[in-house]
Amino acid sequence: MFDKTKSFIQKKVQKAKERRAARVIEKAYAIVESTVGEAYVDTGVKVLIAVVLGALVLTLLYALFNDTIMPNVVSKVQELFNYAG
Numbered sequence: 001m002f003d004k005t006k007s008f009i010q011k012k013v014q015k016a017k018e019r020r021a022a023r024v025i026e027k028a029y030a031i032v033e034s035t036v037g038e039a040y041v042d043t044g045v046k047v048l049i050a051v052v053l054g055a056l057v058l059t060l061l062y063a064l065f066n067d068t069i070m071p072n073v074v075s076k077v078q079e080l081f082n083y084a085g
Helices: 002-033 038-080
Strands: none
16 A cells, blocks of 8 residues: 555656656746847947947048148138238
């Protein structure tokens, strides 16, 4: 009688362990397959691209102002204040 009860309990415990292990495995697969962390990587790449493009635009504007716009402004101002003639 006790042997049957013992084996019955052991089978139930084994099935419970298997179910628990199956649930843990399912949760692990769900965590591995989830894409929750991808937003952080995407955002980081977008910020990096924005910084690089911003630096490029600022460099081009600086070169444009120094080579083209500022010499014209300086000559116009000198002509404006040229009282000699």
